[in-house]
Amino acid sequence: MHHHKEWITVDILDKIQERRNKKAAINTSQTRSEKAKARTEYTEVNKQVKRSIRTDERKYVEDLAEKAAREGNMRQMYDITKKLSGNHRKPERLVKSKEGEVITNIEEQRNRWVEHFKELLNRPAPLNPPNIEAAPTDFPIDIGPPTIEEIRMAIRQIKSDRAAGPDNIPAEALKADVAATARILHILFNKIWDEEEVPKDWKEGLLIKILKKGDLSNCDNYRGITLLPIPGKVFNRVLLNRMRDCIDAKLRDQQAGFRKDRSCTDQIATLRIIVEQSIEWNSSLYINFID
Template structure:
């Protein structure tokens, strides 16, 4: 595949084997604590109380999921909660919505994300900042300003796409 003169491959070197105990332990530590638990009422603190034991238990579960290629239904679902903001509560815009997800499911998904992010990041062009860690809108605004200034200097047109 070609994009702006760059060749990209769809064959990324991502580990597709079952999760290891080390990956599970790391993912458990990455889950934020002091957050509401998901539909199965398992808080992050329960998994983080003894990471070694939890990782061994989840390793058995994750291997079964991996072998059967069947993710538990409650890991695919979330509990949508509306949190009121200030203002007229009869208007939808005055609510913030959050989705509570299964914490064991978050651990599983964190492992998959950890495996993919470095490989995918290596394929993205450096100017690509959206949805990437440690990239900021401020950097993009500086780049945009330079492009606008160069366009004005050369009296040329340009297009801008804003994606939110």
């Protein structure tokens, strides 16, 4: 008998079963096109499962918080609030120095992470920069101040259920009343436009380390993601919406990453088919990975 977490719903279990079926379909596909189609369907269902789990878990915790508030259970309210805000800390993992020695002191561990990311992110410029032709800059892009309608659209486009930046303002707070938020941000964005200077708080972020694979104590086995203030992301989204169509027309069809209605998953499926054909026809294949 399986024991599921209390917030797991029947709909999620059905989606998980559908994901299993899609994964099985990949292995039983007879042709390359069937396999590529099955893999695309699996990827989409997998996204739906993860999205549903996040949504249902959050709703479950919020319902608990409301119940605790009605009953006046302040201890439970405090614990749930910490969980909702993400302010619960896990114990620090052991980390190794560059020489491979284990660091147990928490302050020294943090200093090691600072050292690691400084070296990783602050690489010196190459001595002999490549001679690459500069991209054109004369695009027909609106350079007037952001309008309220543009800001409304940008707020709606910001994804929910994402961690907030250093200001601790989540996307849901801005979306609670899009019209009111847009009016407030319109004043701020126009000030930024006139003074050509963004708030210094927008230049700060929370650097979170995420394990890729391998030894948990080796800093090189982690990648960092930076959590930035959501209002700054709204401003960036306004700029992106203005630039996207002009820039998109200049990009190659082969580029799928960071483009609307495209996915690297499709490119991966195409590459797998090319590899399979190369093996089937016993022909040479050269692949260049650039990061």
